[in-house]
Amino acid sequence: MPAQTWLCHNPTMELQPETAPGAPSISEDGVDLTLIRWMLSLSPAERLEVLQQFVTSVERIRAENDAD
Amino acid sequence: MPRTTPTDFLALLKVLRNHGVDFIVVGGVGAVLHGAPVSTFDLDVVHSRDDANIERLLGALDELESYYRTQPEKRLRPGASHLSSPGHQLLMTRFGPLDLLCAVGRSRDYTALLRHSVEMLIGQGVHVHVLSLETLIAVKEETAGDKDLATLPILHRTLAEKSKP
Numbered sequence: 001m002p003a004q005t006w007l008c009h010n011p012t013m014e015l016q017p018e019t020a021p022g023a024p025s026i027s028e029d030g031v032d033l034t035l036i037r038w039m040l041s042l043s044p045a046e047r048l049e050v051l052q053q054f055v056t057s058v059e060r061i062r063a064e065n066d067a068d
Numbered sequence: 069m070p071r072t073t074p075t076d077f078l079a080l081l082k083v084l085r086n087h088g089v090d091f092i093v094v095g096g097v098g099a100v101l102h103g104a105p106v107s108t109f110d111l112d113v114v115h116s117r118d119d120a121n122i123e124r125l126l127g128a129l130d131e132l133e134s135y136y137r138t139q140p141e142k143r144l145r146p147g148a149s150h151l152s153s154p155g156h157q158l159l160m161t162r163f164g165p166l167d168l169l170c171a172v173g174r175s176r177d178y179t180a181l182l183r184h185s186v187e188m189l190i191g192q193g194v195h196v197h198v199l200s201l202e203t204l205i206a207v208k209e210e211t212a213g214d215k216d217l218a219t220l221p222i223l224h225r226t227l228a229e230k231s232k233p
Contacts, residue, residue, distance in 0.1 A: 031225040035105035040229060044101045044198075045191035048077055051100045054107050055075045055164075 075164030080111050080132070082194050083163070087128035090116035092185045093198045094172055094207070099219070101188055102201040104226040106219055110165035114199075115151070116178040117170060122151045125168075132161035173207035201227050 025034045039047055077097055084091060093101065096108025115125055129146060136144045137160035146157050146168075157168040171177040184203040187195050199207070205223045208216040 027221075027225050029221045029225075031221050032105070033225060033229065036103065036222070036226050036229045039100075039105050040103040040226070042103070044188040047100050047103060048097070048190050051097065051107060052075075052077055055077075055109060058109075059074060 073160060073162070073164055075109065077111055077164070078191050078194065080161060080163040080166060081190060081196055082192065083131055084113070084125075084128050085194050085196065087124045087131070089125045089128050090118075090121045090178065091125075091197070092178060092181050093196050094169065094181075094204065095167070096219075098198050098204055099201070099223060099226075101190065101198050102204070102226060103230060104201075104219075104222050106222055110167055112167045112169060114169045114172055114176075114178050114181055117152050119152075122148050125151055129159070129161075132163060132166070134159040134161045134166065136160075137165060173210035176207065201230065 023033075025032070027033055039050070042050065081093070091113040093111070093113055095110075095112030096106055097111050099106050100108070115121065126146075126148060134145065136142075136146065137158055140160060146159065150157055151168065154170045156170065159166045159168065172181070181199055181203065182197065184200050185197040186200055188198050189195050201223065205220065205227065208220055208223065
């Protein structure tokens with residue numbers, strides 16, 4: 001797995017603010033703008049927590065696979 | 069490399085701060101702190117290479133039980149000469165991977181980057197210097213590896229969204 005990847009797992013997606021009607025959700029170059037808006041609505045500490053949750057989830061999956 | 073070393077970014081940063089280490093958060097963690105929806109599995113920091121800071125950094129690395137992850141079986145620990153050198157130190161710690169970078173982009177070291185950093189509260193009362201999103205983008209454009217090229221559109225869009233009134 002590359003050291004840096006897209007953050008595709010979003011366990012607290014329900015916190016994502018509603019996108020204004022008409023505002024594009026995907027940019028012309030394929031970037032999910034709703035994820036960016038959601039992340040920007042959080043404080044830096046909360047953003048770090050999102051990343052931590054993602055990494056912890058992946059590590060848990062890896063550990064479970066190793067145990068099999 | 070042990071696959072069970074749990075990563076804890078906040079704990080890692082807290083140890084560095086508690087030892088008074090002068091450093092700037094760059095890379096994926098820096099991007100996330102600015103609101104970019106990217107992920108990373110290591111913490112990249114650029115540290116000051118002045119003698120007093122190297123001593124403080126050695127204390128922090130000792131507490132973190134750090135060793136070079138390139139040869140994990142040897143458990144080689146970084147010394148002052150390594151941390152003062154222009155090379156990158158790719159370490160494993162008890163809180164996950166830590167990359168100590170002497171410089172990023174076109175030889176931008178701690179002194180050059182500090183004025184392009186912002187201080188952020190990242191939880192539990194811990195404040196750290198984080199490279200500005202504009203400079204993070206500039207640095208990635210200077211190096212332009214495959215990983216950087218994949219991330220750049222997200223960083224540009226994050227900066228654009230952030231700049232909206």
